[in-house]
Amino acid sequence: MTTQPFTVADVMTKKVVAVLPGAEFKEIVATMERWKVTAVPVVEGEGRVVGVVSEADLLLKEEFHDHRLGFVEQLRHLEATAKAGSRRAGDLMTSPAVTVAPEASLPRAARLMAAHRVKRLPVVGADGTIQGIVSRSDLLKVFLRPDDDLAAEVRDDVVEHLFPLSRHQVDVHVDGGVVTLSGEVHDRTRIALAERLARAVEGVVDVRCELTAQAA
Known part of the structure; x- marks a missing residue:
């Protein structure tokens, strides 16, 4: 057998849109709208991925905006209500981020997406720095x-x-x-x-x- 299987590195998008932990709520929303993405990695230092902010994370602010919860309900939704009261990426993000290595197989990436119910994964090297983004549509490129x-x-x-x-x-x-x-x-x-x-x-x-x- 001579052909090497396709890897995440073969199909990923190398141009990455990311934000810093200190990015403000409106800045994150504007970034997503400008680049037409539903989630952005949060990076620090030399590009090490520390989390991901998705539309779902941001919508918690809208969900709890006009809804006062009782004490028991607050405990039940502790993480969600904390995010709803936050305005910076470092507090809004889901961490640790679900990531994938560039040498991972396409089925491996697809299983990660399905297991964690996400539409895209940051691609990180051995040192944790971001190298790209792989989405569901990227995984379908092999069918072209x-x-x-x-x-x-x-x-x-x-x-x-x-x-x-x-x-x-x-x-x-x-x-x-x-x-x-x-x-x-x-x-x-x-x-x-x-x-x-x-x-x-x-x-x-x-x-x-x-x-x-x-x-x-």
Whole structure:
């Protein structure tokens, strides 16, 4: 197998919009509006990520603006009410931030987003400094790979690897990210594996396996 899997570094946005811990509430809102983002990392020093401020964090001020809570309810919503009364990024942010390494796989980033219910992740190096931002839409970029590239990867990394004796009898066709494998192969036991490996190629939408085994 020759092709290296895509990593977060391959798809992340390198231009990062961030704020300092001392950024004021209105400054944060204006930054989000200007750059059309729903969350911003909070950085300090040489760019070390210390938290993230999201629209959800900011909306707590609106949620509790005109609503007086009783003592028990205040305890229940302690963190939320504290944020609602804050006006600087350092107090508003969610910390520690959920981050991902640039060398992480795309499935790893997707699982982090799903587990923490976030739409984007700061990408940080080993020293904790920010290197980029990866969003849900960035993770979908692999599905924009040209069909010819997908066909070449499936042929080189799947067909050539699994069916060295009958590789010239296997046809690989890709249309809209959907891979069709057809032809005759010597080893019936490897047909199911070929389908699984083709499906694992990043950017492949689906696989139709029409391979058959040659008669003994």
